[in-house]
Amino acid sequence: MTEQAFIELDRVEKVFDVRKKTGFMKRERRQVRAVDSISFAVARGEMVGYIGPNGAGKSTTIKMLTGILTPSGGRLRVAGIDPSRERTRLAHRIGVVFGQRTTLWWDLPLIDSYKLMHRMYRIPDVRYAENLDRCVELLELGALLDVPVRQLSLGQRMRGDIAAALLHDPEVLYLDEPTIGLDVISKAKVREFLRELNAERGTTVLLTTHDLQDIEQLCSRVMVIDHGRLMYDGPLTGLHEAGESERTLVVDLERELPPIEVPDARTVKVEGPRQWLTFPASASAAPLVARIAAEYPMVDLSVREPDIEAVIAKMYAEQAEKALS
Numbered sequence: 426m427t428e429q430a431f432i433e434l435d436r437v438e439k440v441f442d443v444r445k446k447t448g449f450m451k452r453e454r455r456q457v458r459a460v461d462s463i464s465f466a467v468a469r470g471e472m473v474g475y476i477g478p479n480g481a482g483k484s485t486t487i488k489m490l491t492g493i494l495t496p497s498g499g500r501l502r503v504a505g506i507d508p509s510r511e512r513t514r515l516a517h518r519i520g521v522v523f524g525q526r527t528t529l530w531w532d533l534p535l536i537d538s539y540k541l542m543h544r545m546y547r548i549p550d551v552r553y554a555e556n557l558d559r560c561v562e563l564l565e566l567g568a569l570l571d572v573p574v575r576q577l578s579l580g581q582r583m584r585g586d587i588a589a590a591l592l593h594d595p596e597v598l599y600l601d602e603p604t605i606g607l608d609v610i611s612k613a614k615v616r617e618f619l620r621e622l623n624a625e626r627g628t629t630v631l632l633t634t635h636d637l638q639d640i641e642q643l644c645s646r647v648m649v650i651d652h653g654r655l656m657y658d659g660p661l662t663g664l665h666e667a668g669e670s671e672r673t674l675v676v677d678l679e680r681e682l683p684p685i686e687v688p689d690a691r692t693v694k695v696e697g698p699r700q701w702l703t704f705p706a707s708a709s710a711a712p713l714v715a716r717i718a719a720e721y722p723m724v725d726l727s728v729r730e731p732d733i734e735a736v737i738a739k740m741y742a743e744q745a746e747k748a749l750s
């Protein structure tokens with residue numbers, strides 16, 4: 426494993442024993458391999474997206490990284506600490522935000538939750554005051570500090586939760602769906618804050634999300650997990666090739682014509698004089714455009730980049746096909 430790695434997983438596994446009722450007095454025992462031999466390393470200061478379909482094993486991984494769950498196999502270290510053995514020591518160095526749940530006290534004003542955390546984490550007074558001021562300013566919490574958490578909107582509550590996770594200056598922040606259910610403006614605020622946090626403080630961020638714009642805007646590296654296995658680990662741009670994705674050429678002809686026929690591209694849709702052709706994302710559009718221009722009365726064209734969501738869906742489908750064959 427690398428020396429600078431801050432988060433290290435070496436063939437980590439998590440198997441759950443599940444008992445299912447199959448009839449009167451009858452129970453079936455089954456094992457669910459939620460995380461299946463996953464290895465990766467995240468360096469200090471990296472911002473990494475951790476994505477995958479429902480039930481892929483993302484939350485289970487994060488729970489192991491916080492020490493809430495103990496791995497069934499493999500080796501795991503965060504800041505050199507084995508999370509399940511030294512959960513309390515690790516808690517002082519990590520921050521966690523679960524988008525679907527709050528760590529704040531529901532009936533108390535926001536500021537009271539922060540005061541409680543100040544004591545719980547034994548945060549030195551000066552550090553607490555500095556961090557609180559900074560979060561209040563950047564996350565625009567000033568007017569909300571005296572409002573009971575139950576009265577906050579989802580976006581306000583999420584910003585409140587992010588601040589709570591950062592009061593003790595964690596070196597790493599795990600975010601599980603931090604923008605779920607937020608409106609466009611709140612999402613932008615949260616993303617902007619995370620970018621600044623990472624740039625200014627070098628906080629390592631592991632981000633789980635279903636919103637690919639979070640990844641596009643925040644992470645240079647993405648890991649894709651499915652059925653507990655790591656399917657991809659690399660730059661976001663590389664996902665296109667991994668998913669063997671296609672780009673689309675939208676061609677406007679002078680008049681309605683039968684589908685264009687050219688090598689290395691496929692006409693997938695015709696609507697009046699407009700036609701849509703797909704071609705491999707890794708190929709250059711230039712020769713294709715030249716050929717169409719030479720052979721057809723083309724008046725306009727545009728190239729559409731593959732949609733990441735479609736790329737990932739394709740990756741999942743290919744994986745499922747492989748599993749079945």
Ligand SMILES: Nc1ncnc2c1ncn2[C@@H]1O[C@H](COP(=O)(O)OP(=O)(O)OP(=O)(O)O)[C@@H](O)[C@H]1O
Nearest residue numbers: 441443457459477478479480481482483484485486
């Ligand atoms: N405590 C548990 N007991 C039994 N099975 C579990 C438990 N926790 C998770 N699982 C199973 O492990 C698998 C992975 O679940 P996990 O919650 O990690 O997925 P996820 O990628 O976070 O999904 P989502 O995007 O829906 O949150 C699923 O099949 C899930 O049903």
